[in-house]
Amino acid sequence: MNNPRILFWHRKDLRIFDNQALIKAFSLSNAITSTYILDKNYSHDFNANSRAWFLGNSLQELGNNWEKMGSRLVINEGDPVLIIPQLAKTIDAKFVFWNKSIEPYEINRDLQIKKNLKEKNIQVIETWDHLLIEPIKIFSGSNKPYSVYGPFYKNLKSKMNLLDSYNQDKVIFQFKDIDNKFKENKKIKSSDSVLKKFLKNIKFSGSNICPCRPGENAAETLLENFINQKKIYSYNSSRDLPSNNGTSFLSASLRFGTISIRKVWNATLNSDFESHEHYLSIETWQKELVWREFYQHCLFHFPELEKGPYRKKWDKFPWQNNSEWFQHWSNGETGVPIVDAAMRQLNSTGWMHNRCRMIVASFLVKDLICNWQMGEKKFMETLVDGDLAANNGGWQWSASSGMDPKPLRIFNPYTQAKKFDPICEYIKYWIPELSKVSNSDLLNGEISNLEKNNYSSPIVNHNIQQRLFKSLYAEI
Numbered sequence: 001m002n003n004p005r006i007l008f009w010h011r012k013d014l015r016i017f018d019n020q021a022l023i024k025a026f027s028l029s030n031a032i033t034s035t036y037i038l039d040k041n042y043s044h045d046f047n048a049n050s051r052a053w054f055l056g057n058s059l060q061e062l063g064n065n066w067e068k069m070g071s072r073l074v075i076n077e078g079d080p081v082l083i084i085p086q087l088a089k090t091i092d093a094k095f096v097f098w099n100k101s102i103e104p105y106e107i108n109r110d111l112q113i114k115k116n117l118k119e120k121n122i123q124v125i126e127t128w129d130h131l132l133i134e135p136i137k138i139f140s141g142s143n144k145p146y147s148v149y150g151p152f153y154k155n156l157k158s159k160m161n162l163l164d165s166y167n168q169d170k171v172i173f174q175f176k177d178i179d180n181k182f183k184e185n186k187k188i189k190s191s192d193s194v195l196k197k198f199l200k201n202i203k204f205s206g207s208n209i210c211p212c213r214p215g216e217n218a219a220e221t222l223l224e225n226f227i228n229q230k231k232i233y234s235y236n237s238s239r240d241l242p243s244n245n246g247t248s249f250l251s252a253s254l255r256f257g258t259i260s261i262r263k264v265w266n267a268t269l270n271s272d273f274e275s276h277e278h279y280l281s282i283e284t285w286q287k288e289l290v291w292r293e294f295y296q297h298c299l300f301h302f303p304e305l306e307k308g309p310y311r312k313k314w315d316k317f318p319w320q321n322n323s324e325w326f327q328h329w330s331n332g333e334t335g336v337p338i339v340d341a342a343m344r345q346l347n348s349t350g351w352m353h354n355r356c357r358m359i360v361a362s363f364l365v366k367d368l369i370c371n372w373q374m375g376e377k378k379f380m381e382t383l384v385d386g387d388l389a390a391n392n393g394g395w396q397w398s399a400s401s402g403m404d405p406k407p408l409r410i411f412n413p414y415t416q417a418k419k420f421d422p423i424c425e426y427i428k429y430w431i432p433e434l435s436k437v438s439n440s441d442l443l444n445g446e447i448s449n450l451e452k453n454n455y456s457s458p459i460v461n462h463n464i465q466q467r468l469f470k471s472l473y474a475e476i
């Protein structure tokens with residue numbers, strides 16, 4: 001078959017550079033048309049205003065890039081189980097290429113699509129792209145999927161030294177567009193208006209202040225800034241300080257695949273360090289990238305994580321789920337400054353610093369005694385990087401219901417603030433009504449009524465709630 005027509009389906013890989021399935025497709029033919037489907041059954045990609053913004057703008061850039069390369073990105077909305085086979089047939093594709101996913105819904109959906117395409121005699125070619133290593137290629141000594149991060153990291157790191165980094169500078173894509181006879185097809189003609197409507201309906205007010213930036217170009221810039229401005233060298237000391245901007249802000253880019261995880265990993269190998277301190281910082285950042293990897297592998301091997309706790313005893317925990325308290329937490333009105341600052345950062349920008357994610361998660365679960373799944377849902381409804389595997393992993397870690405072998409971890413929000421926001425820069429930025437309060441009063445939670453400026457009193461007492469939580473935990 002000479003230069004067969006190919007349909008390329010973009011999913012969590014909204015980029016051209018170092019896209020494994022695209023490279024493979026191009027090695028077979030240059031007659032490639034691409035598509036993205038706003039999947040009506042999978043709202044995770046756009047059910048937060050921040051993610052809809054990130055997705056819409058990334059798609060716009062991706063579409064322009066396809067046009068520059070001589071072809072197009074056809075955007076549709078609906079059910080991919082129906083649309084992918086229809087579209088493939090419409091453009092007379094002999095092959096459909098995509099990169100594999102790890103989420104339970106996506107895996108089942110893809111199986112159904114493969115079946116439908118097979119019936120139409122269209123071949124599917126899938127590759128792994130979203131991960132450093134295929135989940136079926138890394139197992140523990142007893143040949144089981146890892147359920148503990150430490151040994152997973154060790155094994156993965158040793159394998160990474162052997163990573164075949166693909167030098168894509170050598171590949172210059174030039175594609176051949178579909179024939180004129182297909183251009184009039186309804187599904188293809190409506191593509192522009194689908195994206196226009198999607199972009200028009202975005203209601204995200206934090207687009208100027210969200211530190212994550214949509215599109216492939218912006219992802220490259222974020223990575224370059226992190227490396228060239230030498231933030232990677234001080235990551236160890238600054239990553240835990242929420243006022244410091246010491247992290248990469250690449251989470252949404254990695255979640256939507258506007259940058260390749262291999263490129264990000266390779267950047268850690270290529271950065272020249274000058275001291276042991278620099279080396280340790282780079283290693284710490286690598287460890288964070290491996291946390292991402294670990295949670296993706298966990299969800300792939302243990303799809304039941306999506307539905308509930310990994311440790312089954314947590315099914316019996318007597319959550320109190322006080323909806324009023326939950327609302328206060330959600331709005332950043334608990335009266336505990338570090339918690340409220342963090343939730344306000346999330347609500348305004350669509351992003352929250354990792355240290356603060358751990359603090360607010362611990363507070364919701366262990367002080368307010370609300371089921372961690374309520375927090376997981378709120379995060380998915382708000383986070384620009386909201387990702388089923390990472391979010392679920394983060395919440396189960398914080399709730400102590402997940403893979404982490406440590407028994408019970410309870411954060412004291414006041415101690416956390418003293419350690420990680422000692423001069424209250426972060427707190428005062430996000431809660432300006434407290435800007436005149438002395439740092440020591442703020443950190444001890446002793447704000448006088450005169451200085452409160454309508455800021456609420458703490459809705460709970462940490463010590464009392466901690467005792468209560470521990471007694472409820474003892475019961476299970």
Ligand SMILES: Cc1cc2nc3c(=O)[nH]c(=O)nc-3n(C[C@H](O)[C@H](O)[C@H](O)COP(=O)(O)OP(=O)(O)OC[C@H]3O[C@@H](n4cnc5c(N)ncnc54)[C@H](O)[C@@H]3O)c2cc1C
Binds near residue numbers: 291
């Ligand atoms: C309760 C909770 C919920 C979370 N939900 C999400 C989520 O939905 N999506 C998400 O991408 N991250 C999530 N995280 C992890 C982490 O908070 C973010 O990845 C990080 O804050 C993103 O900022 P950054 O890109 O500047 O990270 P950097 O510090 O620069 O780290 C580099 C990359 O490593 C990955 N990473 C870093 N820390 C973690 C971690 N603990 N777990 C998994 N991956 C990590 C991210 O892809 C990140 O972009 C969650 C953490 C917690 C505690």
